[in-house]
Amino acid sequence: MEETIIQLLKRVKQQRPLVHNITNMVVMNNTANALLALGASPVMVHSPSEVQEVVDLAQALVLNIGTISEQTAEAMLIAAEHANNNGKPWVLDPVGAGISAFRNDLLANLLELRPTIIRGNASEIMSLYNVQQATTKGVDSTADSAAAVDSGKGLQQQTGSVICISGKVDYILSDQRLAEVRNGHAMMTQVTGLGCSATALIGAFIGVTGQVFDAAVAGVSILSLAGELAAGRSAGPGSLQVNLYDELYCLDEDTLKKHLQITCHGV
Ligand SMILES: Nc1ncnc2c1ncn2[C@@H]1O[C@H](COP(=O)(O)OP(=O)(O)OP(=O)(O)O)[C@@H](O)[C@H]1O
Numbered sequence: 001m002e003e004t005i006i007q008l009l010k011r012v013k014q015q016r017p018l019v020h021n022i023t024n025m026v027v028m029n030n031t032a033n034a035l036l037a038l039g040a041s042p043v044m045v046h047s048p049s050e051v052q053e054v055v056d057l058a059q060a061l062v063l064n065i066g067t068i069s070e071q072t073a074e075a076m077l078i079a080a081e082h083a084n085n086n087g088k089p090w091v092l093d094p095v096g097a098g099i100s101a102f103r104n105d106l107l108a109n110l111l112e113l114r115p116t117i118i119r120g121n122a123s124e125i126m127s128l129y130n131v132q133q134a135t136t137k138g139v140d141s142t143a144d145s146a147a148a149v150d151s152g153k154g155l156q157q158q159t160g161s162v163i164c165i166s167g168k169v170d171y172i173l174s175d176q177r178l179a180e181v182r183n184g185h186a187m188m189t190q191v192t193g194l195g196c197s198a199t200a201l202i203g204a205f206i207g208v209t210g211q212v213f214d215a216a217v218a219g220v221s222i223l224s225l226a227g228e229l230a231a232g233r234s235a236g237p238g239s240l241q242v243n244l245y246d247e248l249y250c251l252d253e254d255t256l257k258k259h260l261q262i263t264c265h266g267v
């Protein structure tokens with residue numbers, strides 16, 4: 001898997017895929033910067049009147065419902081349907097799943113459109129699969145990622161999507177494989193939007209390969225590793241956020257070989 005990720009990172013830097021993000025107001029800037037630091041090209045376009053044309057231009061679409069409004073919800077449904085009709089991959093970040101009926105209704109509609117990949121924290125994945133089990137508080141998880149693996153498997157079967165569950169260990173599930181990523185650092189939970197940044201990076205990787213599972217593992221593991229390396233030289237969350245971009249920018253083959261901690265097996 002490490003070798004695949006090295007090749008995919010090279011491809012992102014060479015091809016600079018355009019990633020169309022309809023995302024939340026909190027992370028708009030940091031996810032654009034994370035994509036640029038990786039070598040991809042972000043564009044944030046939210047108007048229902050514009051999204052179809054931009055989906056046509058982009059190699060991948062990322063939908064993040066963190067600060068959803070009626071208008072962005074409409075834009076997301078138009079964009080996802082257009083992506084499906086035109087064979088474009090799209091990634092869903094179900095931020096705050098379970099916190100309101102409006103959000104849950106939108107998520108139900110988006111799930112029916114079958115995202116290529118879904119990435120959320122443990123509470124969000126549990127809520128998406130089975131509202132009763134959810135321990136939703138807001139946008140931060142109240143559950144350990146391991147506790148959401150069964151919900152992730154159920155969600156995978158229901159949607160056909162590749163599912164990523166973030167936390168101390170990141171899990172990536174397809175119908176055939178399960179990857180566990182042990183990179184990361186607890187300080188990352190004290191910077192907003194690093195999960196959202198993982199989702200955006202997945203958008204870059206799915207923009208350069210048809211191998212959905214590989215793209216998901218690449219996005220998750222690269223963000224987790226960059227965060228881990230940044231945390232190692234940061235006094236706190238402020239410098240972690242800034243150092244993360246430098247780490248993403250500097251990631252090379254040797255660093256990936258030395259530090260990636262991924263185990264991958266069949267299911
Ligand atoms: N306890 C932890 N120990 C080590 N790394 C962690 C831990 N929790 C999260 N991480 C790292 O942070 C990344 C983002 O995970 P997190 O679960 O915080 O996302 P999130 O809740 O969706 O974030 P946001 O909504 O703010 O974008 C993970 O992929 C992992 O690398």
Ligand SMILES: Cc1ncsc1CCO
Binds near residue numbers: 066067095139193
């Ligand atoms: C804090 C917050 N509130 C809505 S979206 C968001 C960013 C993390 O997902």
Ligand SMILES: [Mg+2]
Binds near residue numbers: 096120139196
């Ligand atoms: Mg999140």
